[in-house]
Amino acid sequence: MKLFIDIGNRRVKWATSAQINVSVSQPTDDPSALDKIISEQVINTHSSTLADQLSMQFKKLPAPESVWVSCVAAESIKTDIAKICQVIWKLSPICIRAEAAAGGVENCYENPASVGADRWAANIAARHVAGARALVVIDAGTAVTIDYVDSKGGFLGGLIFPGVATMIESLTSATGQIPAMTHSYSAKRTPRQTHYLNTDTRAAVENGVMLAVTAGIDRAIDYHLATKDSELKVIITGGDAECIIGLSSHDMKHEPNLVLIGLLLLSQESAQ
Template sequence: MLLAIDAGNTNVVFAVHDGTEWRGRWRIATRPDRTSDEYAVWLLALFQHSGLKPAQIDRCAIGTVVPAALYNLRRLSREWFEVEPLIARSTVHWGFDIRVERPQEVGADRLLNSLAAHHHYRGPLVVIDFGTATTFDVVDADGGYLGGVIAPGINLSLEALHKAAARLPRIGIGRPQAVIGRDTVAAMQSGIYWGYVGLIEGIIGRIKAEAERALKVVATGGLAPLFAEGTTVIETIDPDITLEGLRLLAERNPVPILQKPVREIP
């Protein structure tokens, strides 16, 4: 089985794939100083609850945009699952060209999204990821990664609005019933929601105009369904696209299983 680890700026997602389907998905807040032992205590309890055993894991793939978290995630794979992890970076075999000036600067999540989106939906297409940042990644018809757009994430914008304006409260994101807000909270919700709908439609429109062709639009991230309600430009929602990218990358880049130490019997 494959243990896929997607370490983002906000959460680390762990998932197990048995070769046919995803057997479980669990998330924990990203904390770069969290040790491999802390991860293990938490994760193995969830394994037991799901009827999984550590010995069943024979592959591990890690994608992270938080370099400081990688050390302990790698130790988790090596020490607790005895598997050498595959690290998603620009130097591994992706099966497509990364057509940007500095491939090493592209976040692993963006390449993983592009890999899975092309595999499942073909191209050309755009992947919108509603994460800590809102990213738009453009994939060519042959699967090549062409670059994209990075905008502030919705929750970052909400937090900045609250912190920078003394009288504006911290609010949750939701689709407002009307564009014109009748109180402060409604006005803020409208500005964030319809402002981001405008951002999505504007950027997708400009990408299509620059590409001079039709592009499929796939969205992922927890807020994708909410924003898909407010616009017709999002055609498909795929919540597992990053994990699918890790699964596909692991298939293309087999790594050796660490040999268990031989213990002499006294």
């Protein structure tokens, strides 16, 4: 058994190889199948008791043969996890970083190592899930990343801009009349159900930011459809994925745990 840990800017989540294999090898019409399996395996990155909570949870697991980590959060969290793994299992985690090529994906960045570990793992997982076809891979979290992978597996680059919660936090901190608020936009909106005439400030901000994020994503997809491949597939992950799917004018496949799947694939490749 291997353990995979995705350390994002707002959440730490983990899964074992057995849990991920069940989700990948037995696909269902429910894209959140793995989320349901690991629903208790998610902790807020900013929790003051993060290390204690992780230690308590990891002690319940059988000893893994290896621990694989993708980290885009503070280095201190990765350090804490390394200490926990060493104390409980006498293991040092393997922290992935982007390479020139891996998992059937060729990294065309000017400096391949500068690609975020989460983006790299997500693109590899998307390639595995969708097969040999052109892809737009979207991660809608603290930041929104929109990456293009061609049908030969070439990761040609992409876009990065602030995510919904980040935009809201930036707006409320930079203005005197808009009160501080947390991101609470409903994921249950039906397509095109953004409200344009809002009669309270919270709704005006949330709908405005969701519209801006979704419009940016749709514009990028339109560009790739027009200039790269009209048959490309769009795969989306991240905390705001369901909201965006409900508002976007494009069909999207929701894969909530692309990074964890990518970690599994990288671990399998390293064993070959």
